[in-house]
Amino acid sequence: MNTIAKKTPLLLTSGLLFISATGLAAVNLDRTRLVYNAADKSTAITLTNESKTLPYLAQSWVEDDKGKKADEMLIALPPLQRIEAGDKSQVRIVKGVKGLC
Template structure:
C-alpha cells in the first residue's frame, strides 16, 4: 500500500474526508486558545487528523502557537475539536502589526486491506493571523468601519499598486473598473502585508474614474468597495452593503 500526500486549499475540500469549519483564523492577542471543529464526512471509515503550525515562510514551528492534540482519530460521520494555543513567547511577536502563520490539517486514511492500493492523504492549509491586543476591533468596527477601507490604489508607471497603510494583512481578490461587470479573468489574488505596497497585474489604463476592490474579511466574506480615482490615485468612497 502507498500513501501520497496532496496539498489542497480548503475550497477543494469537497474531495476530502476531514473538513474544517472555517477558511481563516484570527487569533486575538487577548486570547489564550482558539478551538476549531473538524468533521469526518466519510460515513464508513475512521480517519486520523493531524494538525500543525507553520510560520510565514512555510517552516513548521512549535512556538509561539501550538496545535493540540497534534493527532486524533475521528470516527465515521463524527466531529472532533482541535485547539490552537498560544505560548508565553507570543508576546515576543511585533505588537504594532499582525503576524502571519498557517494552520495545516492532514487527513490520514485507514490502512486498506487490499494489496497494492494507492491512497491519498489530503492536506488543507488556512491562514492564521495573530492580532495583537491593541489592534483588536469590535464587532461594530468590523461591520461599519473595517480597516480594509483604508487601502488605496496608486499609479506607478502604468501599473496599479495596492498600498496598505494599516497594521493588518489584507487579501485582495479583485480590482476592476466600476463599468466592468466582473473581475478580469486572470487577476492575481494578493495578500498585502502591513505597512507595505504590492504590484497588481492591472494596468492603470484599465481603471476609470470609479473602481471596485473586493477583499476577504475576517469571516471569509467578500465585500466590494467603491473607489473614486484621480490621475494618480484611487481612494475609498463607499462599500456595497
C-alpha cells in the same frame, strides 16, 4: 506524431493525480483561517469526518508564512487524533511557552 505519443502517458498520469487528490477529502474544516486575539488563551477549529464508514487520523501543526514549522509561540492540540465516521472534533490553538516546545 512521435511527440504526441511521448507526451500522452505524462498527460494521463498528471490528470489521474489531480482526480485522485480531489476525491479523497473526507475530513473538512469549518473555516480556512483562524483569527487569534492576543487577549484570548486559545481558539479552536472544528473538524468533521464526512465519511459514513471510515475513521480518519487528523494531524495538526502550526506553520509560518514560508511553510516552516512554527510552534514556539502557538501550539495545535491535539497534534494527532482519530475522528470516527460521521463525527466532529476540535483542534485548539494555544499560546506556547518559548523554550518548552
